[in-house]
Every structure is written in structure tokens, then in C-alpha cells.
């Protein structure tokens with residue numbers, strides 16, 4: 001089996017002009033400076049708090065690099081551009097926390113629009129949503145921790161169920177797979193229950209509804225195996241988006257503060273092992289499990305290609321997808337796509353003020369995740385160098 005070369009920057013950045021490449025180098029140099037990010041993020045947080053307009057500074061820089069556009073329609077040129085390189089797009093309406101009824105209704109309306117939009121565009125293979133956009137976070141947390149709920153709160157959990165069902169029903173009717181993101185562990189117990197109900201209802205013929213498993217959690221590999229057993233007895237299919245998990249520091253702090261055992265693996269290696277074991281288990285049970293391998297980790301991306309080959313799966317088997325966030329790890333995305341695998345860029349969109357928390361997370365992640373920024377920067381600069389020496 002041929003090995004994918006994730007260092008091929010010609011393929012990785014073929015879709016970027018010299019000017020775009022220079023901009024990316026500048027941006028990642030800034031993000032790489034821990035102190036710059038701290039100051040920048042503090043300024044952004046203050047600007048959000050006092051409603052100070054900062055769009056002029058954010059739009060041409062981090063926003064443009066990590067976000068598809070302000071509206072669903074404005075992302076169309078990007079979707080078409082990526083498709084020319086065999087890369088699909090997943091458009092994620094990036095709103096955080098549904099803390100008022102009006103916000104929840106607006107998010108529901110917009111997410112339904114994204115499902116319609118995806119169903120009419122073959123370059124958009126999945127719809128997606130964040131469950132916390134559809135319930136008051138406190139209620140989700142209490143329900144997740146099995147705390148006593150008031151009658152009003154029980155009503156809110158029912159409304160959440162109905163909203164999730166509305167989305168999944170629409171996805172099912174349009175034959176459009178739909179993924180449900182994972183966030184804090186505290187919310188997840190209840191979300192898992194609701195998502196499984198959706199799988200029971202809509203995954204009878206194939207995986208339409210996908211849950212997200214954060215493999216940095218100690219309990220998730222067993223959860224996957226249980227899910228598989230339940231799927232067999234209920235005779236349904238399951239879809240799983242595998243991620244390592246984005247909220248490690250927050251989870252550890254909370255566990256310590258509230259005095260319960262840390263739910264996150266003790267070491268990065270344990271998380272990596274769990275992630276790869278989950279991929280292996282899923283490929284070995286591909287007759288029932290559809291896989292969405294959401295990672296910027298080159299080893300885990302390559303590992304899935306090897307597993308697919310060992311298990312006789314075609315590179316473009318519809319049950320296996322790879323995905324990276326828009327603005328990150330183009331070397332993985334475009335090299336996998338060129339080799340014929342199913343790959344999608346997970347692309348948030350939305351007005352600047354709604355997307356700011358997402359952007360703050362991206363800059364922080366790129367400063368705190370060991371090596372990520374320097375890896376991106378190294379790839380951008382070596383492509384610049386290559387273009388210079390090879391005259392393109």
C-alpha cells in the first residue's frame with residue numbers, strides 16, 4: 001500500500017495563491033507568539049464585553065483564515081473552490097450556548113436551512129449542529145448529572161428533544177447525514193440518551209445520525225463497544241464522529257474543583273491509544289459503524305488509511321470520512337483528497353460577533369497544543385520556499 005506523504009506542500013497548498021500563503025505565514029507567526037495571543041484575546045474579550053466593533057481587525061485576519069463567511073450563501077464560492085480539489089465542505093453555523101428562547105429559535109431556523117442547503121449540494125456531505133444551541137446550558141447540565149429537575153426544567157428537556165428530533169427528521173427526509181458535536185462532559189450524558197433515541201428512529205437503513213465521541217475521555221472506548229452491542233440488538237446502524245476532545249483543561253479543573261475523578265485520560269499517549277483503538281474497532285465492525293475521523297493528527301489519519309486497506313475497504317468507501325477544521329492541517333486534507341479518500345473541511349460560518357468565541361478557541365489551541373502552530377508555519381514556509389526555488 002502506498003504511504004501518503006503529508007509533507008507534500010505542493011498538493012497541500014495548490015489552492016492558495018502566493019499572496020494567501022504570505023498572509024497565512026504572517027498570521028501563524030502572530031499566533032505562535034504566546035504573548036501576542038494573550039494580549040489579542042484579552043482585547044477581543046474586552047471588545048465583546050463592551051460591544052466595541054472590532055470586525056475591521058478580525059475580518060481580514062483570523063476570521064478570513066478560519067471562517068467560511070458570514071452567511072450560508074456567502075460560503076458557496078469556498079465550497080466550489082474546495083470541490084475542485086476533491087475536498088468537500090461541512091458548514092457549521094457557529095453559535096455558542098442557547099441562553100434565550102429567541103436565540104434558540106433563530107439557531108433552529110438557521111440549522112434547518114443548512115440541512116436544506118446541504119441536501120441540494122453534492123459537495124456538502126453532512127449537516128451538523130451543536131446541541132447546546134438548543135437548550136439552556138444549566139438544564140442540560142442538571143439533566144446530564146441526573147440532578148433533580150423542576151417541572152419547568154423537565155419541560156425544557158422535552159423541548160430540547162423535540163428540537164433535536166425536528167433536525168434529525170429533516171435530515172432523514174432529505175437523506176442527509178447529520179452530526180451532533182460534543183462539548184462539556186457534564187452535558188453529554190443527557191445528549192447521548194437523546195442522540196441514541198434519534199439513531200433508533202432514523203438509522204434503521206444506514207447511519208444518518210452521528211454522535212461525537214471525545215476519545216480523551218476514559219470511558220469512551222467502552223461506550224463505543226456498548227453502543228455497538230445495543231445497535232446489534234436494536235438492529236440499527238451507528239455513525240460516529242471521533243475527536244480527541246477540545247476542553248481538556250476546563251474538564252480537569254472542574255473535576256478538581258468539584259472533587260470527582262478526572263474524566264480525561266492521564267496522558268496524551270493514553271488519549272492517542274484510545275482514539276486509534278476506537279478507529280480499529282470501528283473499521284472491524286464497519287458493517288454497522290460509519291466513521292468520521294475528525295483529527296489533525298497525521299498518525300491517526302494515516303492509521304485509518306492503513307486499517308481501510310487491511311480490511312479491504314475502497315479509499316472512497318462512503319462509510320469512512322476524514323476531516324480537518326477549515327484553516328488547519330491542509331497538508332492532511334489535500335493529500336488525502338488527492339489520493340482519493342473522502343475528506344471534508346469542517347467550516348464554521350456566522351457573523352463575526354457570534355464566531356469570536358470559536359476564533360478565540362482556535363488561537364488558544366494553536367498556541368497551547370504542542371507543536372501545532374510551528375507545524376503549520378513550517379509547512380507554509382516550506383511551500384513558499386519550494387515555489388521560489390522551483391519557480392512554482
Ligand SMILES: Cc1cc2nc3c(=O)[nH]c(=O)nc-3n(C[C@H](O)[C@H](O)[C@H](O)COP(=O)(O)OP(=O)(O)OC[C@H]3O[C@@H](n4cnc5c(N)ncnc54)[C@H](O)[C@@H]3O)c2cc1C
Nearest residue numbers: 181182243244245246267268271294295296297324325346
Ligand atoms: C473536524 C473536526 C471536528 C471537531 N469537533 C469537535 C467536537 O465536536 N467536540 C470537541 O470536543 N472537539 C472537536 N474537535 C476538536 C478536537 O477534539 C481536538 O481538540 C483537536 O482536533 C486536536 O486534536 P487532534 O486529534 O487533532 O490532534 P492532537 O494534536 O494529536 O491532539 C491534541 C489533543 O489530545 C488531547 N490531549 C493533549 N494533551 C493531553 C494529555 N496530557 N492528556 C490527555 N489527553 C491529551 C486533547 O484532546 C488535545 O486536544 C474537532 C476537530 C476536528 C478536526
